[in-house]
Amino acid sequence: MHRHKAASAGKPRDDVYRAGFACFVGRPNAGKSTLTNAIIGQKIAITSNKPQTTRHVIRGILHRPDAQLVLVDTPGLHRPRTLLGQRLNDLVHEVWSEVDVIGVCFPADEPVGRGDRFIASEVGALKAKVIAVVTKVDLVDQTTLAQRLLDVAELYDFAEIVPVSSVSGHQVEILTDVMVKHMPESPQLYPDDVLTDEPEQMLIAELIREAALEGVRDELPHSMAVLVEEMLVEGKLTRIFADLYVERDSQKSIVIGTRGARLKDVGSRARAEIEKLLGRRVYLDLHVRVAKEWQRDPKQLRKLGF
Numbered sequence: 001m002h003r004h005k006a007a008s009a010g011k012p013r014d015d016v017y018r019a020g021f022a023c024f025v026g027r028p029n030a031g032k033s034t035l036t037n038a039i040i041g042q043k044i045a046i047t048s049n050k051p052q053t054t055r056h057v058i059r060g061i062l063h064r065p066d067a068q069l070v071l072v073d074t075p076g077l078h079r080p081r082t083l084l085g086q087r088l089n090d091l092v093h094e095v096w097s098e099v100d101v102i103g104v105c106f107p108a109d110e111p112v113g114r115g116d117r118f119i120a121s122e123v124g125a126l127k128a129k130v131i132a133v134v135t136k137v138d139l140v141d142q143t144t145l146a147q148r149l150l151d152v153a154e155l156y157d158f159a160e161i162v163p164v165s166s167v168s169g170h171q172v173e174i175l176t177d178v179m180v181k182h183m184p185e186s187p188q189l190y191p192d193d194v195l196t197d198e199p200e201q202m203l204i205a206e207l208i209r210e211a212a213l214e215g216v217r218d219e220l221p222h223s224m225a226v227l228v229e230e231m232l233v234e235g236k237l238t239r240i241f242a243d244l245y246v247e248r249d250s251q252k253s254i255v256i257g258t259r260g261a262r263l264k265d266v267g268s269r270a271r272a273e274i275e276k277l278l279g280r281r282v283y284l285d286l287h288v289r290v291a292k293e294w295q296r297d298p299k300q301l302r303k304l305g306f
């Protein structure tokens with residue numbers, strides 16, 4: 001038997017450190033993003049687009065003394081009508097097969113429908129624990145909520161059903177506890193200092209944006225966004241990877257300048273400011289991208305503040 005020492009010693013559950021991956025799924029508008037923010041937003045939330053151990057995009061990591069909960073993104077699941085739809089669904093299943101907990105979200109203020117049934121039928125037969133989250137409970141009365149909980153319970157044999165409101169914060173803590181409870185015993189998956197918290201990343205993005213706009217505000221008024229993709233702490237040095245998004249190729253040329261001279265200058269000015277902010281030495285890696293393809297991705301657009 002490969003039992004953990006702590007478990008065989010009969011220690012209380014509280015002593016066990018748990019860590020793992022979870023994702024929220026559900027039809028569009030079910031409240032997945034808001035819930036993710038409610039869980040990680042007020043805590044020491046850290047985000048990154050460069051997953052270290054898995055292929056999926058990490059939305060945030062919740063650190064607790066007893067657990068680490070890594071929330072990952074999945075693209076929406078659709079009834080596959082096209083090859084692309086099929087490929088997307090394959091990707092969804094790939095992510096699902098790698099997570100420990102799947103939270104299927106059902107908005108309390110809308111009846112359970114065909115889309116919900118489809119998703120519920122797809123989440124079975126996985127190693128993941130599947131829990132139901134009834135979202136937006138602040139929008140309905142007790143009778144409606146009770147009916148919704150019954151309808152959801154009939155869809156699938158969920159491990160748990162948790163009603164929450166991301167807006168009022170009602171039961172968000174409890175949902176987190178439930179998710180942690182279903183995480184495997186595991187050492188910490190991500191060290192605390194590999195990634196950083198979002199507010200800090202926003203400030204850094206703003207400093208880069210300031211530096212990039214200097215002298216060219218007339219040509220590039222609002223059409224630029226900066227996204228800090230990754231921050232890595234390596235000894236005394238912090239490596240920061242950031243993307244500058246512009247709307248057109250012509251704007252990209254302006255930002256980069258002749259043979260990259262302007263971008264280099266932007267980088268060194270931004271770096272000086274970031275070093276002041278962090279009080280640490282910084283290596284800054286800037287990439288200029290045209291946002292065209294990003295405009296079709298609402299999540300990315302939201303992240304960029306458009």
Ligand SMILES: Nc1nc2c(ncn2[C@@H]2O[C@H](COP(=O)(O)OP(=O)(O)OP(=O)(O)O)[C@@H](O)[C@H]2O)c(=O)[nH]1
Nearest residue numbers: 027028029030031032033034035136139165166167
């Ligand atoms: N009143 C209330 N509104 C909520 C709550 N959670 C989410 N909403 C609202 O519901 C809408 C959809 O929420 P999102 O979090 O964007 O939903 P989503 O599932 O991520 O949507 P997609 O990205 O389209 O899949 C937004 O307008 C939210 O403000 C809640 O707990 N209470």
